[in-house]
């Protein structure tokens with residue numbers, strides 16, 4: 001039986017891409033030309049915010065004081081888990097050297113990116129966990145300056161819990177500015193900030209597009225736009241848990257796809273019936289977000305075998321991938337494209353999103369085909385070096401001179417020739433590329 005769509009989505013991540021691109025490009029160009037004043041104008045227009053943008057120490061302290069002690073403890077726990085996971089990842093990236101031939105030594109060195117700009121989304125929800133994920137990771141990597149930037153609420157500024165998380169995790173500066181103007185401020189070094197050498201963090205389609213356009217003049221972690229999630233479920237899965245998990249991620253926004261891939265028609269039908277009821281039970285604006293996401297972006301696919309389910313999942317290349325099926329080790333070995341994998345009913349995307357440790361800033365819209373999520377490695381440059389004795393350089397010089405001539409690059413060849421002549425006076429070398 002071929003793959004069957006029990007629910008097919010009318011829209012996909014690409015649906016409004018060209019309109020978003022044009023809007024974002026114009027805003028970036030205007031802010032680059034107009035500087036701080038233009039960025040402030042956009043903050044007024046999009047976020048109806050007139051307050052100060054670069055938070056002072058007193059403003060940060062006052063915001064932190066508003067965060068209840070219980071919530072601080074939860075943020076502390078999440079920070080501790082994310083930090084320790086980031087430290088583990090850092091330990092896997094080591095400096096190394098190898099003597100490729102006697103006297104010719106080559107190596108790799110790891111250097112943190114100097115300045116990081118961390119975007120913390122805050123339009124619809126207060127993404128406290130995103131502040132933890134980005135700022136902590138940049139700090140563990142060893143960046144020397146970290147800016148956290150997040151949208152202010154009219155008349156209030158950044159949500160206090162985001163400010164608490166950003167300062168706990170080690171942000172040097174906190175900028176109350178959202179969307180494209182926030183990304184532009186960190187990249188162009190507005191408001192006295194050092195220009196970011198890398199931008200990290202998730203955001204809506206405007207934020208993701210700004211990072212994509214700016215990539216090149218500044219590094220980016222990845223395209224981490226509207227959240228998407230896929231659940232792989234077999235006959236043994238609990239339909240109520242599957243439906244709840246799908247709704248949990250559809251609430252992100254009207255354009256957050258959720259997908260179910262299963263080999264059990266009855267399970268799929270129970271989930272399709274239950275999801276709208278669970279959505280109806282959500283508070284606003286979550287209900288409208290999830291209802292639109294389910295209507296326009298969600299898909300339910302029926303497959304014959306678990307191999308076909310895995311192949312289907314790899315084609316979606318979801319940001320979050322949950323397996324509620326027998327034999328988790330088989331899935332761990334087989335699956336190839338995902339941002340983060342949640343094996344078994346006992347874990348769930350919510351844990352990874354908020355507190356369990358592995359980073360929640362993850363590739364969306366199929367980017368998991370070519371990259372994983374945010375890690376210390378995104379904030380670190382793996383650079384190489386080499387050093388040689390005169391004797392050791394001889395074989396490489398001869399080969400390089402001949403390869404250069406073969407390529408027609410006489411200038412390159414002569415940089416090798418001059419060394420051979422200097423280090424081995426009176427010796428003859430055949431440095432032509434002819435037979």
Ligand SMILES: NC(=O)C1=CN([C@@H]2O[C@H](COP(=O)(O)OP(=O)(O)OC[C@H]3O[C@@H](n4cnc5c(N)ncnc54)[C@H](O)[C@@H]3O)[C@@H](O)[C@H]2O)C=CC1
Pocket residue numbers: 023046047120121122123124125127130151152177178179180181202203204205206207224225226227252253256319360361362363364
């Ligand atoms: N991929 C990942 O790892 C994660 C992704 N997310 C995603 O982050 C996003 C958060 O989105 P939001 O709540 O909107 O917060 P946001 O902070 O990303 O965006 C809010 C900003 O969007 C700008 N904006 C709004 N309407 C605009 C318009 N018409 N033109 C230009 N700019 C406009 C405003 O300046 C505002 O400050 C969601 O899509 C969510 O799924 C959240 C967490 C993790």
Ligand SMILES: O=C(O)[C@@H](O)CS(=O)(=O)O
Pocket residue numbers: 127129130202226227228252319353354360361362
């Ligand atoms: O896309 C994501 O990673 C989000 O789901 C994370 S959070 O729910 O916004 O914390």
Ligand SMILES: [Zn+2]
Pocket residue numbers: 227248249252349350353
């Ligand atoms: Zn989430």
